[in-house]
Amino acid sequence: MTDTTSPRVALVTGGSGGIGRAVVERLAKDGFAVGVHYAGNKAKAEELVAQVTAAGGRAVVVGGDVADEHAMAAAFDAVETAFGGIDVLVNTAGIMRLGPIADLDLDVLDQIYRTNIRGTFVVDQLAARRLRTGGAIVNFSTSVTRTQFPSYGAYVASKAAVEGITLILARELRGKDITVNTVAPGPTATPLFLDGKDQAAVDRLADAVPLERLGRPEDIAETVAFLAGPARWVNGQVLFSNGGLA
Template sequence: MTDTTTRVALITGATGGIGRAVTDRLVRDGFAVAVHYAGNKAKADEAVEAVRAAGGKAIAVGGDVADEEAMAAAFDATEAEFGGIDVLVNTAGIMLLSPIATLNLDDLDRMHRTNICGTFVVSQQAARRIRRGGAIINFSTSVTRLQFPAYGAYAASKGAVEAMTLVLAREMRGKDITVNAVAPGPTATPLFLEGKDQAALDNLAEAAPLERIGTPEDIAEAVAFLAGPARWINGQILFANGGIA
């Protein structure tokens, strides 16, 4: 059992590019971590072993983020191992791109389930369980402001995440728990890079005043800020995009 002075974070989608960077960053800040995975247990176990090899504390927890029973079990396992949860980072999400006119509605349903329902289910568990002084950190996207073609359904799902995040922050009054969302811009993850040629990546890099595409580590720094020292930032969407929007 971790002693009660150790802060504990549960990170959904922790085997993805941003999720893994967030895991590593919070471990450097001294967090014990629950590494959540949806289907790839091997990658979660690999992340856990890396944390332990570096002297940190970690467990793997699995399940569909939109499944209430699975997420309750993930929270239960984290609390049983570490004694409580201080920070929830909800990086789990999927991005399926198509013009609105030709979008397969099955893809819309898939994004709705993971991005909206999943965020809601996990946020609900967090609202019931996070310890005082803790933080709930959801994930939106800068595409809600950029209006890129083919991102309509994805941006709509993340707009819903922003809405529930802002409402939940007000509902947590009196609990000393902050609720915010990070909205990354173009970030060099496998999910984002898939299907893009070098010319497209160069154009995206030039769009930002800092003249590059973000890295998962850039986004993890924003999460670490909200998870730790940023106690007076609450009910906000933090755009981590190098000034592109």
Template structure:
């Protein structure tokens, strides 16, 4: 069990590209970390073992983020292992692209279940359980502002995340808990590369004034800022995108 002075973080989607970088970054800051996964237990365990091998503390927890009972059990497991929760980082999400006119509604529903209901369920648990001085960090996308074609269905889920975040920050008045969203630009993760050819990837990278894709560590650095020293940043959407307009 973590000591009373140790801060504790739960990272949903913690075995994925951005999630894994966030786990590593928070562990480097001294957090005890719970690595959440939905389907890949081996990969989540590998991430946790990397933290332990580096001298940190980590466990894995599982569950569908959209299932309130599963996520309550996951939060219970973190509290049982470490004594409480100070930071929740909600990186779990899926992305399917396509024009609105022909978009498959089953894919639309799947995205909304994970990205909207899942974020709501996790945020609800965080609102109930985060200790004073805690932080909830949700994840959106810079496409809510860039508004490129084929992102309509995906952006509809992330715009909901942003709206939820801004209201929850105000509902938690007096709790000393911050609620913010990070909105990454194009980041080199498996989720980003899915269904994109080399020409599309190069074009998106070229839209960024820094002329490169972001790395998961770039986003993790922003998350660490919100999870730790950024106590005066609350109810905000931070665009971590290298200047993408």
């Protein structure tokens, strides 16, 4: 049985910016205590924690390379020490580097895979061992696994792997009452998405969506909040939060 009386606790990787920040803000608004993880920008994570606590919420800063199992174990330890346990892992941490497959520097490929595949595997492994009954793991993919835009080859390959990890882990956690799902955003107005794109490219992607706009980080956070909270019968799924992008 899920414990609905105790405040729930979430750890959000990549929680210091973009979609991660919106997820932290939404979960804190929903009453979660939140571990705000950062890899390279401690100041932004600290500012967000100050914002959450000033509004009456509870949050702590934790850091570390998501691909480093020791650093992430320490992050889990810190959240558990602060709040007594962890119920939800939201893994928004990721990197995107674009380029044609024929020309991509293989060092860039290794960087993408280290963060997006190994990083997801490391934090999911820790979550599988440590989340409380009634918990939820929410990973992140991309709608480009279906739209197959050129130049996204390495990034899409890494996110297809994330979807595979999700589907297997959901079945491996049979009997633990822990759900495992992936959110696959479409074009969303974040620095990660906008970096390197001119206005014409941004406009084309916005026009490709039937709702005729880019997604907002808050749109994606709403999907995460659903999976982290009431969506106990949604498990082993990839949810496309993309405004109807084909």
